[in-house]
Amino acid sequence: MFLGITNTPRDYAWGSVTAIPELLGRTVTGAPQAELWLGAHPGSPSVVVNPAMVGGADTLLDWIDAEPQTALGADRTGLPFLLKVLAAAAPLSLQAHPTPEQAREGFEREERAGVPIDDPARNYKDPFPKPELVVALSERFEALSGFRPVDQTLAEVAVLDAGSGRLGPLTVHLQHGLEDTVRWLETADSSAGAIVQAVSDLALALPDDALTPNLATVRDLTTSYPGDPGIVVSLLMHRVTLAAGEAMYLPAGNVHAYLDGLGIELMAPSDNVLRGGLTPKHVDVPELLRVLDFTAYPAPVLTPEPVDAGVERFAPDGVGFALLRVSGDGRPVGLGTGGVAPLVGPSIAICTAGAVTLVGAESATLLRQGESCYITPDEGDVTVEADGGSGIASTVFIATGA
CATH class of the missing domain: 2.60.120 (Jelly Rolls)
Structure with missing residues (x-):
C-alpha cells in the first residue's frame, strides 16, 4: 500500500518563513516553519490524507498502534527512523x-x-x-x-x-x-x-x-x-x-x-x-x-552509494536506516524502466522536485512536488518513474530500513 501522509510544520523560532511552504506548494503565512516531520513519532505523527484507507485512523501512529502487522509487516514493531524537512534561517x-x-x-x-x-x-x-x-x-x-x-x-x-x-x-x-x-x-x-x-x-x-x-x-x-x-x-x-x-x-x-x-x-x-x-x-x-x-x-x-540508474543510497554503518535519493531528468521512460529503489521494511517517500510514479508489487501512486507517502513492506522494492516527457527534473527521497 502507498498511503498518502502529510503534516503541519513545526514553528520553532529559528525556522525559515518561506523555504518549507515553497517546497510543499503551500501558502506563506509569515510565521517560521522549521521542521516537517514524516513518521510515527508521538511528538508530531504524520497525518493520513485518506483515513478511510486505513480504517479511519487519523495519523500514522494511530494506524500502526491499531494494526502493527498490517502497517509494518509481521517482523517489524516500529519505524526505525524519523524523516524531516528542515529549514533553518538562524x-x-x-x-x-x-x-x-x-x-x-x-x-x-x-x-x-x-x-x-x-x-x-x-x-x-x-x-x-x-x-x-x-x-x-x-x-x-x-x-x-x-x-x-x-x-x-x-x-x-x-x-x-x-x-x-x-x-x-x-x-x-x-x-x-x-x-x-x-x-x-x-x-x-x-x-x-x-x-x-x-x-x-x-x-x-x-x-x-x-x-x-x-x-x-x-x-x-x-x-x-x-x-x-x-x-x-x-x-x-x-x-x-x-x-x-x-x-x-x-x-x-x-x-x-x-x-x-x-x-x-x-x-x-x-x-x-x-x-x-x-x-x-x-x-x-x-x-x-x-x-x-x-x-x-x-x-x-x-558520500552516497550508487545502487541503480538515478538511485543513490546514503547509509551510515550500524544506524538501522538508509536514505535513498532517486533523480530523473524528465525524459520519457516506459513503465518498469525507471530506477529501482531497494526498500527494507516500512518506508516513507517525499517528492522534492517534479513528479514521480512509485510502482510496487501491489499498487502504484503518483507523487508531485511536496507530496509524501508511507510505503508498506508488501510493496517490496519500488520502481520510480519520472513524469515522462515533462522536461522537468524530478527528485524523490525515500527513508527505509537497513
Whole structure:
C-alpha cells in the first residue's frame, strides 16, 4: 500500500518563513516553519490524507498502534527512523547526541530519579540514540559539525588576537587539548566569560576581508547570542558548507549546529539532545561533557552509494536506516524502466522536485512536488518513474530500513 501522509510544520523560532511552504506548494503565512516531520513519532505523527484507507485512523501512529502487522509487516514493531524537512534561517542550538549505551543508562537514571518526562530539564526522553544525516536541498546548507585539529584553531586565534594578548588563556587551554578547552568554556567561570567577550570584541573589529568562514561564524553568533560560550566553541569546529545534493552524517558524540539552509534530515526516532549553548533551552554541562567525542576528525561529509540508474543510497554503518535519493531528468521512460529503489521494511517517500510514479508489487501512486507517502513492506522494492516527457527534473527521497 502507498498511503498518502502529510503534516503541519513545526514553528520553532529559528525556522525559515518561506523555504518549507515553497517546497510543499503551500501558502506563506509569515510565521517560521522549521521542521516537517514524516513518521510515527508521538511528538508530531504524520497525518493520513485518506483515513478511510486505513480504517479511519487519523495519523500514522494511530494506524500502526491499531494494526502493527498490517502497517509494518509481521517482523517489524516500529519505524526505525524519523524523516524531516528542515529549514533553518538562524542557528540551532549547539548539541550532541548519546550512544545507545549512554542513552539507555541516562534514561534509566532519570526514571529512577523521578524526573517527569515532560520536564524541560530532563535530558533523556527515551532510551535510544539519535544518529542523523542531512542532505542539502538549498543551494547552500551551512553548519558546524565536529571538532577540527587544534592547530587550525590556534592559527585563527592568532589572526583574531593580532598581538593584543587578550586571547592568551584560550591559547594555553588549546595547547592542553580540546576536552580541556571545552570543559573550561562550558563551566562559564569568570576567565572563560572574559574570553568569550574578548573573542566577540575582536571578531566584530576585524575587517570583512580578514574573515575566514569560522571567524565569520563567530561574528554572526556574537550578534545572535552575546556572551554565549558556543561562540568560542564554534572556533574549535568544522564550518561546513554543503552544496545542493551533498550530505553529512552526525554520529553519537558529534558536536554540531545547523546554521542556515533547507535540507532533508533522517534520524533515529529519539528526542535525546544534550545542548551546549546557542539556545534558551536547558543546558546540562556535565551530561554534555559526558557524551561528547573530543576526537578531531575531518569534516563529516557523507558520500552516497550508487545502487541503480538515478538511485543513490546514503547509509551510515550500524544506524538501522538508509536514505535513498532517486533523480530523473524528465525524459520519457516506459513503465518498469525507471530506477529501482531497494526498500527494507516500512518506508516513507517525499517528492522534492517534479513528479514521480512509485510502482510496487501491489499498487502504484503518483507523487508531485511536496507530496509524501508511507510505503508498506508488501510493496517490496519500488520502481520510480519520472513524469515522462515533462522536461522537468524530478527528485524523490525515500527513508527505509537497513
